[in-house]
Amino acid sequence: MKHLISATVENKVGVLARIVGLFSGRGFNIDSLCVGETENPSLSRLTIVVNGDDAILEQVRKQLGKVIDVIKVTDMTGQPYVERDLMLVKINAPPGKRGEILEIVDIFRGKIVDAGLKDVIVELSGTEDKLEAMLKLLQPYGIKEVARTGQIAMLRGTK
């Protein structure tokens, strides 16, 4: 099962290497990992999507917690949270097809952020499902490149 884990870590050199090393060393599979600064510049927030059964997830959570520079670990799975993934897609877009492409992009509330002679770049953010759905519809036009940030997430409400 897919789990979304968020970890607050000290913003220090080597922390990311330690966490990535932990995952590879212990054979945990990461789908995506996203890091960025938080409201407090001395802290970073990691959002990790991991696949595995409950036992593996328990290990992932505990092993993360054991890293000295990791301050807090939350498994958001099963709790109400907001998640976003940001994607840039470069699509083959001959003049005759641009209208159709734009329509699809509009349905998903994406944006065309660049247009060349032969292609356009679309920006879309949202849940993973939404991104996948748009990609599927754009497939027939010819996708040239995809870049995604991986998921970030936040629990709803205050705790």
Add this chain to the structure above:
Amino acid sequence: MAKTGSQILVDFLVNKGVEYVFGIPGGAVLPLFDALYDSPIKFILNRHEQGAGHAADGYSRATGKVGVCLVTSGPGATNLTTAVATAFMDSVPLVAITGQVKRPLIGNDAFQEADVMGITRSITKHSYLVKDLKDLPRVLNEAFYIASTGRCGPVVIDLPVDVTMECCDGLLPEEINLPGYKPCYQGNPRQIKLAAEAIDKAQRPVVYAGGGIILSGCHRELLEFAEKARLPVTTTLMGLGGFPETHELSLGMLGMHGTPYANYAVTESDLLIAIGARFDDRVTGKLEEFAPHAKIIHIDIDPTSISKNIQVDIPVVGDARSILQELIPQVHYVERKEWFEKILEWKRKYPLSYDNSGEAPKPQYIVEQICEATRGEAIITTEVGQNQMWAAQFYTYTKPRTFISSGGLGTMGYGFPAALGAQLGCPDKTVIDIAGDGSFQMNIQELATAVHYKLPVKVAILNNGYLGMVRQWQELFYKKRYSQTKLDDNPDFVKVAEAYGARGFLVERKQDVRPTLEKALSIKEPVVIDFRIAGEENVFPMVPAGQAIYKMIGSLA
């Protein structure tokens, strides 16, 4: 007053009460060694950084204090890594200081540069690269704190040479503030209550005690607990000495080379009380058949150890000592007559035994004689292989910190340097390394260290002319195809010892074992005894790898 980084470090160590630092100098640590020159710290110059690391580790395991070692950058640091990994696997508090090239050169493939942070990341509890002298006091403080609290472990401090040369004023160690590190010592009272109820209800309980007993210093509490609730106790290799093996409740060691009665008792138990142990594969054998009828209580300071290999019913996270103190008043004496009768029958039917016939001394006999000659009071260190298992099986351990062995990593070459550290930490004790001919040669150069510092450590080589444990597996599982396990050209260990300035004795007959031991023990110098044992003696009983632990082979009546 302005101080150099080196001076700050040395003053810190002195203030911390560090008695010994183990290591070898080099270019990147010249300023540090210069500062050490006038300090009261006793520096032990080993002959290989691995030896220095193991010596610091042995010092720590024998005394409970933090072991400290100091080596140069690049090869000094890489040589140390095996010792760091050894300490990591066995949760030994170690602070390892490695020199590093100066800051502007880091990352440039400078002379004797190695990415020590990168190399040691997965074998340390934590590590630091000190890039600013201002951070040094904090880092030192944190390193000692992290190494010696919670589940102990090694911490590496990588120290660029220019940081040690820089000057700085009035730096006082700060308070420790580690928001991400709050080891939990107190167990949850609700869980403790659940554990107590389960213990009182159990018909066939077994305590499975690991190295955590020794690390948390709760051997007295364990004894009180076992006696009060009347519980049989088996220990792991790392737990040897945590419970007196002379006690009627003792089942000895369990696992791959454990006693049949420990393995049978665990298999038939209805409640397994694991304390400071981690369900290592050498203990559990085939997981599905490990304690198949038992409910499991697991007391451990490291939450990652719980339910890692085996699903636990009642986890209690915290320090074993404080949890046992809470648990003792809540449990009651239950006679469990049938259970103890059964255990007694197993003990009678399947004692550890060996065939003591023949002229050549048997390794088991030698270990028993070492035990008798030292009245079970010595500190025993071991190498790795058959020697280690015989040392575990045939010496009777009654006190914590008297069995010192590389359990988790299984590092050949550990025992002898560890013995040197143990001897420094416990000068009044007899320290004996029970060695193999293969392993001893992995850190044999430390004879020079032993001689130089006049450390009266004894090395008992159980010389079988083989990488014996590997040969045993080849005999049993690879049709006796002894691929690369015969040590044909072993040196004359007596002469080697003498060449280093130590004493050496050769023992080829059983009747010479005891007299030679007595003689060696009376000599207050390092002594190497070369016991020539049969080449193809095996360690039994044995649970083949991956097999259920009740399916033992060898020496079962």
